Amino acid sequence: MKFVDKIVQHGRRKLFYTFEFFPPKTDQGFENLVSRIARMVGLSPLALSVTWGAGGTTKERSLDLAGLTQVEYGVDTILHLTCTNMEQGTVDAALREAKERGIENILALRGDPPRGEEHWIPTDSRFQHGVDLVRYIKSTPEFSHFCVGVAAYPDGHPDRDTNEDVELDQLKDKVDAGAEFIITQLFYDVDNFLQWVDKVRAKGITVPIIPGVMPIQTYASFLRMTKLCATRVPATLMSDLVPIRHDDQKVKDFGVKLAVDMIRQLQRGGIEGVHFCTLNLEKSVTRVLESLGLAGNIPTLANRLISDMPSPPERTVTPHTAADRATKELASAPQPELEAGKGELNSAADWDDFPNGRFGDFKSPAYGDTDRWGSSALQNNAALSHWGNPQTVEDLTNMFMRYLHSKITATPFSPTPLSPESLMIFPHLEKLTRRGWWTVGSQPAINGVPSTDDVVGWGPKGGYVYQKCFVEFFAEQKDVERIVKRVQEEGAGWVDLFAGNVKGEVLTSVPEGGRNAVTWGVFPGQEIAQTTIIEKESFLSWKDEAFSIWSEWASFFRPGSQERTLLEGVRDHRWLVSLVHHDYMDPAALWTFLFKGDDPLV
Structure with a gap:
C-alpha cells in the first residue's frame, strides 16, 4: 500500500x-x-x-x-x-x-x-x-x-x-x-x-x-x-x-x-x-x-x-592453542573466548545493547554501516583539504603522523580525532607510522579497570572492563611476510594475525571459526558483555571497506595524476594487517613482540 x-x-x-x-x-x-x-x-x-x-x-x-x-x-x-x-x-x-x-x-x-x-x-x-x-x-x-x-x-x-x-x-x-x-x-x-x-x-x-x-x-x-x-x-x-x-x-x-x-x-x-x-x-x-x-x-x-525462531546459541569456549595452555595463569580473569549469544538469555532485544567497538560482534544486527542516506565520509571537503595532494609514500606517512599529533582531526580511515586511550600507546603508534606502517585502528591492553573510568570505561556503573591490545595498519608485502614468520615462529599462540589485500588474498594464524573478543566487561547481575570481537568475517568486511576507501580517495584526482597513481598503487600493493596479543595483563606484550631483540620488525 x-x-x-x-x-x-x-x-x-x-x-x-x-x-x-x-x-x-x-x-x-x-x-x-x-x-x-x-x-x-x-x-x-x-x-x-x-x-x-x-x-x-x-x-x-x-x-x-x-x-x-x-x-x-x-x-x-x-x-x-x-x-x-x-x-x-x-x-x-x-x-x-x-x-x-x-x-x-x-x-x-x-x-x-x-x-x-x-x-x-x-x-x-x-x-x-x-x-x-x-x-x-x-x-x-x-x-x-x-x-x-x-x-x-x-x-x-x-x-x-x-x-x-x-x-x-x-x-x-x-x-x-x-x-x-x-x-x-x-x-x-x-x-x-x-x-x-x-x-x-x-x-x-x-x-x-x-x-x-x-x-x-x-x-x-x-x-x-x-x-x-x-x-x-x-x-x-x-x-x-x-x-x-x-x-x-x-x-x-x-x-x-x-x-x-x-x-x-x-x-x-x-x-x-x-x-x-x-x-x-x-x-x-x-x-x-x-x-x-x-x-x-x-x-x-x-x-x-x-x-x-531458533533459540539463541549457548556460549561455548573457543580456546586459542597455546593461549589456552596458559589458562591456569589467567584463571582468575574472565575468559573472553566465548560465543556471543547467551547474552540474549530471556530477551534477544538487548544482547548487543552496547555496540561500542568499531568491529562489534559480526553476528549483531547492529554490525555494519550506520550511514543513513548513502553519503561517504570522503565527501567532507574540509577534511579533503587537510589531506592535501599526496604524491609520494612519504606524503602519506606525514599525513598519518599529523593525525597522530592531532594536527588534523581525521583521516579517510579514522573520521574522528585520535581517542584519549590511544595516547596510552602513542609512542608505539608513532614508531609504527614513522616506519611506514600506517595505523588505522588500535587499543591498549586493559585489565579490570572500573567501568566509570574517564578514558576506557563503558557500560553500567559498578562494572569492570578489559581489553586486549591490538593494532591495525597498512604495510608492504615484504613486511607482511616478516610479520607472518615472526607470528609462526615466536607467537606461541599468544598473537593472532589477520592480513589481507585488495586481490582477496588472506593470511591468518586463527583457526577456522576462531573468534577473539578483544573488549569485554563484567557488570553486576549481568552476563559478560563483549563489545569488540575480531574474527575472519568481520576482518574481511573491514578489509574490503578499507581498500574501497583508497579507491574512492584516488577518484578525487584526475586519471594519470601523481596523486591518483600513488593512491591506486597503495590500494593494489599494500596489505591491511591486524595483530592482537592475548596477554591483556601485560600492557607491553604486543609491543615487545614487535620491537624486541636483535631483529625488531620495526
Whole structure:
C-alpha cells in the first residue's frame, strides 16, 4: 500500500511511527536482523524503511531485506534509493526489482554528491540531484506508480553551504516534481524543527512531514551521528549528557527519556507521526513506545514468528592453542573466548545493547554501516583539504603522523580525532607510522579497570572492563611476510594475525571459526558483555571497506595524476594487517613482540 494512503487511513486518532533499518554487512548479522524485525513488527509500525549504501554498495542486501519485510511480514516498506555515482542502469534495475518484490514506496535520495572537481563526470548523466530521481520515477510509465518520498534537513544539509531559503526552494522543487512525503534528518532541537516546519508550509509544501528521531544509544554513536548529519545539539542537552557519558546504561536511559519528551513536544506542535532511526537496535525504541503508551500486545502473527525462531546459541569456549595452555595463569580473569549469544538469555532485544567497538560482534544486527542516506565520509571537503595532494609514500606517512599529533582531526580511515586511550600507546603508534606502517585502528591492553573510568570505561556503573591490545595498519608485502614468520615462529599462540589485500588474498594464524573478543566487561547481575570481537568475517568486511576507501580517495584526482597513481598503487600493493596479543595483563606484550631483540620488525 502507498505510504501516503496509509497515513490518511490511519487518521489522527494517535501517533503513527515508522522504523528505519540498514542491511548489516555479514550474513549472520542479516539473519539476526530479520529475527529482530519480526519482533518489532509486533509494535505495529505504519511502515518500515531500508537504507541504501553509497553508490549502491548494499544493493542486494537492501533489496533482499526490503523484500522480506514487504512480502513475508506484510509490512509496507519504504526502500531508500540513491542516484548519484550509480552505474548506468542501476536505478532502473533497482526499481524493477523493488516492483517485483511488491514494494510501492521509494525514498529518493541524492547520495554521494558530485565532487565539484572539473574532471568529475556523473556515472549516470540522468542523475545528479535527488530531484532528478523523483522526476525520473514519476515521469516514467514503468515506475510512476511508486509513492515517492524525499529527505529534508531541518538543521541544514551537511554537504552544502547554501542558506535555508535555497534549501527550502530545492525541497519545493522535489515536491513539485512528484514527491508525496518528506522524512527528515535526525535532530534534537524541537523548537527549531517546528519553526522549520512553519517555513516549509509557508513555501506552499503541503505533503506529510515525518521527523526523524534517533534515541541516543551510546555517547560515542551520538557524537558520530550528529557530526555525520551536521545536527544542531542544544547546549542544555550536552550539559545533561556529558556528566553521564561514561555510563552507557545511564546514557541509554537518558536517550529514551529525551526521545519521549521530544515526541510529546512534537505532538503538541501538531506533528502526527515520527520516523525512528533504530541503528538496528530494538530496546530503546520499544521503551520509548511503552512510555508513550503505544506498545500494545504483539499480534498473533508476530507471536508465531517469534516462536518459530531458533533459540539463541549457548556460549561455548573457543580456546586459542597455546593461549589456552596458559589458562591456569589467567584463571582468575574472565575468559573472553566465548560465543556471543547467551547474552540474549530471556530477551534477544538487548544482547548487543552496547555496540561500542568499531568491529562489534559480526553476528549483531547492529554490525555494519550506520550511514543513513548513502553519503561517504570522503565527501567532507574540509577534511579533503587537510589531506592535501599526496604524491609520494612519504606524503602519506606525514599525513598519518599529523593525525597522530592531532594536527588534523581525521583521516579517510579514522573520521574522528585520535581517542584519549590511544595516547596510552602513542609512542608505539608513532614508531609504527614513522616506519611506514600506517595505523588505522588500535587499543591498549586493559585489565579490570572500573567501568566509570574517564578514558576506557563503558557500560553500567559498578562494572569492570578489559581489553586486549591490538593494532591495525597498512604495510608492504615484504613486511607482511616478516610479520607472518615472526607470528609462526615466536607467537606461541599468544598473537593472532589477520592480513589481507585488495586481490582477496588472506593470511591468518586463527583457526577456522576462531573468534577473539578483544573488549569485554563484567557488570553486576549481568552476563559478560563483549563489545569488540575480531574474527575472519568481520576482518574481511573491514578489509574490503578499507581498500574501497583508497579507491574512492584516488577518484578525487584526475586519471594519470601523481596523486591518483600513488593512491591506486597503495590500494593494489599494500596489505591491511591486524595483530592482537592475548596477554591483556601485560600492557607491553604486543609491543615487545614487535620491537624486541636483535631483529625488531620495526
